Every structure is written in C-alpha cells, then in structure tokens.
Amino acid sequence: MHLVTSDAMQKIEQHLCQQYGIDTLLLMENAGKNVANEALSILKEKNLKQVIILCGGGNNGGDGLVAARQLLSVSSAYPVTVYLLANPEKLKKDPLYNYRVLKNTSARIIEVASVKDIEIYPQSLVIDALLGTGLSKPVTGLYRETVEKINSARDVFVLSVDVPSGINATSGAVMGSSVKADYTVTLGLPKRGLFVFPAREYTGKIKVADIGIPIILQEAFPIKDILITPHLIIEYLPERNPDVHKISAGVVGVIAGSPSMLGAGILASLGAYCAGAGMVVWPLPFSAASLVKIHLPEVVTPLVESTQAQRYYMPSVAEFLGKNFAERKCRSLIIGPGLGVSPATSFFVEKIVQASSHIGGVIDADALNCIAGERQLWKGRLSGWIITPHHGEAARLLGSSPKEVAENRFEAVKQLADYFQCIAVLKGPATLIADPSGNIFVNPTGGPELATAGSGDVLSGVIAGILAQTGKHLESAICGVFLHGLAGDMLARNKKEITAKEIAYQIPAAKKVVRDGQYRIPFMDGD
Ligand SMILES: NC(=O)C1=CN([C@@H]2O[C@H](COP(=O)(O)OP(=O)(O)OC[C@H]3O[C@@H](n4cnc5c(N)ncnc54)[C@H](OP(=O)(O)O)[C@@H]3O)[C@@H](O)[C@H]2O)[C@@H](O)CC1
Ligand SMILES: Nc1ncnc2c1ncn2[C@@H]1O[C@H](COP(=O)(O)OP(=O)(O)O)[C@@H](O)[C@H]1O
Ligand SMILES: [K+]
Incomplete structure (x- = not known):
C-alpha cells in the first residue's frame, strides 16, 4: 500500500485539478461524505447521542463542515454542533463556501473565542477536523487547549479527519500536542506519518477513504513509501520444492x-x-x-x-x-x-x-x-x-x-x-x-x-x-x-x-x- 507525504498529497491534488479540471470542492465533498458515513456507522454501533465537530480554518476544517451537512442530510437522529476555531470572515475558498452552505442547515455553529466556549458531553461522537496535512508549526494557544479538552473528555468517541490534529502527516511526530483519536479516516491516500511512532499511538484504527483520486494519477507520481501488507x-514467502535437499x-x-x-x-x-x-x-x-x-x-x-x-x-x-x-x-x-x-x-x-x-x-x-x-x-x-x-x-x-x-x-x-x-x-x-x-x-x-x-x-x-x-x-x-x-x-x-x-x-x-x-x-x- 502506497503512503504519501503531505507534499506528495498536495502535488497529487494540484495535478488532479489542473490535468483533469476537477474542482477541489468536489474532493472536499467526497471527503466530508466519507467522514459522515463513517460517523453514522460509529454513532449506531456505539449508541452515541450527538455529534460535536471541531473545525479549524483550513481545508481540514472544510471537510468537517461538509461532514456536518452530510450527516444532517441523512439523519435527523443526532444533533450536530460545529465549533469553528477560525473567524468566519477569514475563511477562504472551499471552507468559506461550505461554511455558507452549512449556515442554511439545522447545525448549531459556534465560533470559538475561548476554549470555555466548547462543551463536550458524554456519549458524543467528537469529529476532529482542526488540522490536517497543512500543519505547519507546533500546536499552541487555543488549538492546543482544544486538543487537550478533546483528550480529557470522558465517555466520547473521537474520529479524526485525515490525521489526528497535531500529528505531522509526513514524519509521524507530535507537533507540540495532538488529538488522541479512536479512529482516523485518512483521505484519498494514506499519509505516511500515521504508520510510525509516535503517531501510531494517536490514530486509533485507520481507514483509508476513497475521495475520487484516479488510480492512474496515483501511479503517475512515483510514490516511494510503502506499507508492508x-x-x-x-x-x-519462500516455498520449498518437493525434490529439495538440505543444500x-x-x-x-x-x-x-x-x-x-x-x-x-x-x-x-x-x-x-x-x-x-x-x-x-x-x-x-x-x-x-x-x-x-x-x-x-x-x-x-x-x-x-x-x-x-x-x-x-x-x-x-x-x-x-x-x-x-x-x-x-x-x-x-x-x-x-x-x-x-x-x-x-x-x-x-x-x-x-x-x-x-x-x-x-x-x-x-x-x-x-x-x-x-x-x-x-x-x-x-x-x-x-x-x-x-x-x-x-x-x-x-x-x-x-x-x-x-x-x-x-x-x-x-x-x-x-x-x-x-x-x-x-x-x-x-x-x-x-x-x-x-x-x-x-x-x-x-x-x-x-x-x-x-x-x-x-x-x-x-x-x-x-x-x-x-x-x-x-x-x-x-x-x-x-x-x-x-x-x-x-x-x-x-x-x-x-x-x-x-x-x-x-x-x-x-x-x-x-x-x-x-x-x-x-x-x-x-x-x-
Ligand atoms: N490534498 C487533498 O487532496 C485534499 C485535502 N483535503 C483536506 O485538506 C487538508 C489540508 O488542508 P490545508 O492545506 O488547508 O491545511 P489544514 O491542515 O487544514 O491546516 C491549515 C490551516 O491551519 C493553520 N495552521 C497550521 N498549523 C497550525 C497550528 N499549529 N496551529 C494553528 N493553526 C495552524 C494554517 O494557518 P497558517 O499557518 O497558514 O496561517 C491554516 O489556516 C487535508 O488534511 C484534508 O483534510 C480534503 O479536503 C480533500 C482533498
Ligand atoms: N518497542 C518495540 N516495538 C517493536 N519492535 C521492537 C521494539 N523494541 C525492539 N524491537 C525490535 O526488537 C529487535 C531488537 O533488536 P536489537 O536492538 O538488535 O536487540 P539485540 O541486540 O538484543 O538482539 C529489533 O527487531 C527491533 O525492531
Ligand atoms: K484532523
């Protein structure tokens, strides 16, 4: 199984858009839909009562916004609360688009100014869409406090989108602090860092979600990291022929x-x-x-x-x-x-x-x-x-x-x-x-x-x-x-x-x- 670095993933995404004319919005839609599908299965299996989605200001957060909409569109059984850690006015492109669409749904959207604004109830499915492959510096301030709040929450199930927020998707290092997930839905291609330590202690089970990256495109990029399956x-495996002798x-x-x-x-x-x-x-x-x-x-x-x-x-x-x-x-x-x-x-x-x-x-x-x-x-x-x-x-x-x-x-x-x-x-x-x-x-x-x-x-x-x-x-x-x-x-x-x-x-x-x-x-x- 091929593994990608953050850089390789970005290049594949760019190529997909330039070569095939596929809009990144479509990829985000596929990503969010996959996350919502996994979320629904977990909600039923674990008998959870509500969904809390924590969104950062980048595309990882955008995936979280789509997941919120998709969840509400297929089931009204679970209330969905979205905590947005970015100022909506500063959102760009795809996350901004999805924020505007989500405003028209029944999702509760709360802009987070302080970690005290976030409430995580028992029996919640917590979806971590704070930071993904764009993590560029150690996690500090409000993001760190939020990560710590998620990690200290009791009787919840944590699903991370793409990577647990705070994990370097390329090296597997914890950048200051990281969400400890029970399950990680990694998008498109598995991120290399998830399969080594310390990241492996933070991912829970890993699922690779198909977001519509054509196989041919994956092959066009010489991916050099491979998970042994x-x-x-x-x-x-060596096999012995029947006529073999000790030499x-x-x-x-x-x-x-x-x-x-x-x-x-x-x-x-x-x-x-x-x-x-x-x-x-x-x-x-x-x-x-x-x-x-x-x-x-x-x-x-x-x-x-x-x-x-x-x-x-x-x-x-x-x-x-x-x-x-x-x-x-x-x-x-x-x-x-x-x-x-x-x-x-x-x-x-x-x-x-x-x-x-x-x-x-x-x-x-x-x-x-x-x-x-x-x-x-x-x-x-x-x-x-x-x-x-x-x-x-x-x-x-x-x-x-x-x-x-x-x-x-x-x-x-x-x-x-x-x-x-x-x-x-x-x-x-x-x-x-x-x-x-x-x-x-x-x-x-x-x-x-x-x-x-x-x-x-x-x-x-x-x-x-x-x-x-x-x-x-x-x-x-x-x-x-x-x-x-x-x-x-x-x-x-x-x-x-x-x-x-x-x-x-x-x-x-x-x-x-x-x-x-x-x-x-x-x-x-x-x-
Ligand atoms: N590639 C693909 O094909 C697809 C990718 N998709 C999704 O996109 C994700 C990558 O998105 P992304 O590049 O926008 O980066 P993301 O992880 O959201 O973070 C960037 C934001 O966080 C900020 N920031 C950074 N570090 C920080 C810190 N320590 N503490 C606080 N803030 C920090 C940074 O701010 P800046 O440092 O630039 O000021 C910026 O605002 C990827 O993981 C996947 O989920 C899917 O939608 C489908 C297709
Ligand atoms: N925490 C660990 N998790 C997984 N494998 C480990 C761990 N610690 C050691 N190993 C494996 O055990 C083996 C130890 O090899 P080595 O350090 O050369 O030991 P020794 O010299 O005693 O034979 C290696 O295969 C290494 O990958
Ligand atoms: K994440």
Whole structure:
C-alpha cells in the first residue's frame, strides 16, 4: 500500500485539478461524505447521542463542515454542533463556501473565542477536523487547549479527519500536542506519518477513504513509501520444492560470537533454521563449537584456529573462510552478532566482507560498529548486503546521534541505503527498510515484547535464512522483518514476557498465518 507525504498529497491534488479540471470542492465533498458515513456507522454501533465537530480554518476544517451537512442530510437522529476555531470572515475558498452552505442547515455553529466556549458531553461522537496535512508549526494557544479538552473528555468517541490534529502527516511526530483519536479516516491516500511512532499511538484504527483520486494519477507520481501488507509478504514467502535437499534448501554461513557473547550466534543460527534454511555453517574454534553443539546440534561447525582469548576470528583466516563458505555452497551469510569490537576485529570484518562479497547477506551488530569506525572507507561498498542497525548503530554509521536518527527515521534509513548502497533495515517500533533507489517500506508488525536481548540476533538469522532460499535481498529483508514482528505479536497474545528463542520458534507459525490468508493489520480498518 502506497503512503504519501503531505507534499506528495498536495502535488497529487494540484495535478488532479489542473490535468483533469476537477474542482477541489468536489474532493472536499467526497471527503466530508466519507467522514459522515463513517460517523453514522460509529454513532449506531456505539449508541452515541450527538455529534460535536471541531473545525479549524483550513481545508481540514472544510471537510468537517461538509461532514456536518452530510450527516444532517441523512439523519435527523443526532444533533450536530460545529465549533469553528477560525473567524468566519477569514475563511477562504472551499471552507468559506461550505461554511455558507452549512449556515442554511439545522447545525448549531459556534465560533470559538475561548476554549470555555466548547462543551463536550458524554456519549458524543467528537469529529476532529482542526488540522490536517497543512500543519505547519507546533500546536499552541487555543488549538492546543482544544486538543487537550478533546483528550480529557470522558465517555466520547473521537474520529479524526485525515490525521489526528497535531500529528505531522509526513514524519509521524507530535507537533507540540495532538488529538488522541479512536479512529482516523485518512483521505484519498494514506499519509505516511500515521504508520510510525509516535503517531501510531494517536490514530486509533485507520481507514483509508476513497475521495475520487484516479488510480492512474496515483501511479503517475512515483510514490516511494510503502506499507508492508500481507498481500506483499505472500509473494515473498519462500516455498520449498518437493525434490529439495538440505543444500538446495539454502545454506547460511555464520560469522558470530566471542567468548563472552556466544549466544548471539546461536540465536542467529536458530533464526536461520526456523526461517527454513536447509543448513547453517558456523566456523568456530573447538572449545566454542563444543558449547554450541550442546544448545544447537543442528549447526555445522568447521574448525577455525584462534590464538586469541578474546575473539574467535583473526584477520588471517578471513580469506580461507570466504572460500570455505563458497565451497559449502552458502547462499547467504550473517556477519556480526556478538563479535565484539576491537581493531583486530574491525580488520577481520573488512577482510571477511570483501572475501565473501560474492555471497552477501546480513551485516549486524558489532560488525556494523566495526564498519562505523571507518565509515568513509565503506561508502558505496556494501552492495549485496543487508545491514540491520538499531538507532544507536545507525547513528554511528551515519556519524549522527541516536536522537537525530529517532527524530528523522525516514531520512536516516534512506541515507544508510544510499551511503552504503545496500539494503538498510532500521530497527525499532515500526521498523523501516530502504533500498538504494530511495524506496522505503514500513513494517506494521511487532511491539514492545520484541525488546528482549537476542531478538535482533534472531532477526538477522531469519533474514539470512530467507535470503539463502530466495536470493532476493530486498524481499528477504522485508519478509524477515514482517515475520519476526508477527511472531512477537502472536506470542504477545498469551504473555508479554517473551524470549528471543521463542520468537525464532514462532516463525513457522507466523509464516503459516500469512500463507493461510489469516493476517490482517490490526490497526487498519479494511484491506
Ligand atoms: N490534498 C487533498 O487532496 C485534499 C485535502 N483535503 C483536506 O485538506 C487538508 C489540508 O488542508 P490545508 O492545506 O488547508 O491545511 P489544514 O491542515 O487544514 O491546516 C491549515 C490551516 O491551519 C493553520 N495552521 C497550521 N498549523 C497550525 C497550528 N499549529 N496551529 C494553528 N493553526 C495552524 C494554517 O494557518 P497558517 O499557518 O497558514 O496561517 C491554516 O489556516 C487535508 O488534511 C484534508 O483534510 C480534503 O479536503 C480533500 C482533498
Ligand atoms: N518497542 C518495540 N516495538 C517493536 N519492535 C521492537 C521494539 N523494541 C525492539 N524491537 C525490535 O526488537 C529487535 C531488537 O533488536 P536489537 O536492538 O538488535 O536487540 P539485540 O541486540 O538484543 O538482539 C529489533 O527487531 C527491533 O525492531
Ligand atoms: K484532523
């Protein structure tokens, strides 16, 4: 599903008017009618008594004015009160037109000078049409007080028009203060910001309303942001042929672990097996291999020599390992979980990534920190690899701070993919995946239960496991992130405390839910 920024939406609207001669009034009429239809269903379903519509001075407010008229035209069962936060004399164009028409109906229209003028009764449907994609500055003054009044109202249902007022439709940030909606009817095309945090805590369920933007026009604009849906994942799920054997099923090579962090590699290997890899090959010194066998006897552990107490891999073995992975027909690698960081490890990472670039795979955790230490050296050199940083790692890779990354996640993931010319997975709530052409995929699955040690190691294994089966980098990253999150969601239905191992073991069940067509995005209404 394509997602739009505020800018893109405005351009599409302009194009529609110029190219097709469609008047914006018609779009506003369609918008308001859709909102009224949703409102009527909610009024009946929730057994509410009246409608309160809060309108700002822009087109979002205009949509609210149309919704008021449309509601009154189809039902007299519900009194409608419109609170207008703008001076009617200052209204322009479409909102002005709709204000004049609404004056001729039975709607109560109250011009708001102070928040005290607004009364929100229990059992009301509150329609929030204060601010939409035109939000241009933090919400302050009367608008802020109104937002707070809506949020503190009890026993009401809040429907936001297009976006909850105060949410930046492009980034998902709260601009000072935002309405907390139970339901958001987003108009025409879904706004990108609604699908990431913090906005997702403010939208309630999201419905995309058709306001008459022709599909052909949507296609004419190169929209680069995409919400990952189950329809997309079904296409990307790896399938096994009946005549498959363990090698053709997909072999994953692993470079992970150190004496203090062996578990990271075990979890990554487990993730790869649970995602369907036929074999996992993890070269290790004898002592470490013996430990791994106890926990995961399925892993093949060719021996490597290490003369160091602190690490398993010396730079001198990198070339041999690269060749060995190729001889063992590895189709993807996982490099990094639990490796530790030291100058020698950085040098090893540089050499192993070079020696195995014909295979490619996932670079995660400490290997990313090694790369970050010499980021200029790696510019444009990770093609064929998928990197999976969390915010801290991403900040190091970009030479910025975790705060900057967290506040600009779309830009950060895009920059990572562009700078290193790879597939970048920016982990966290609503994980983002970008490719070097600037496409960004937003993941709807996964919640706070995933914040458990080793969960990221499992993810790198799942992605590499899928890649070994399909050979498709972007698709494997998307599919792996989605299934990992869905596995967490499924586990979280029974308990909130989950462990990384459980996430891995849940992956096959998550796959089945998608394959059987049973998955619906929980915060979306309709497909
Ligand atoms: N695109 C489409 O195809 C369609 C779009 N439609 C609808 O139009 C909406 C976008 O409308 P829009 O551009 O008029 O902006 P909108 O969100 O109403 O706000 C602008 C007003 O708010 C003001 N303002 C800004 N920030 C503020 C703040 N913090 N605190 C207080 N005031 C603030 C700003 O004042 P200014 O800053 O310019 O002085 C201006 O007056 C969109 O979300 C959708 O609902 C539909 O009708 C159908 C088709
Ligand atoms: N609050 C959250 N909501 C959704 N997903 C989360 C949340 N916190 C963490 N995750 C997910 O959990 C995983 C954690 O990975 P990472 O930080 O590398 O952990 P570790 O290093 O312990 O394995 C990532 O897939 C991330 O997207
Ligand atoms: K709104």
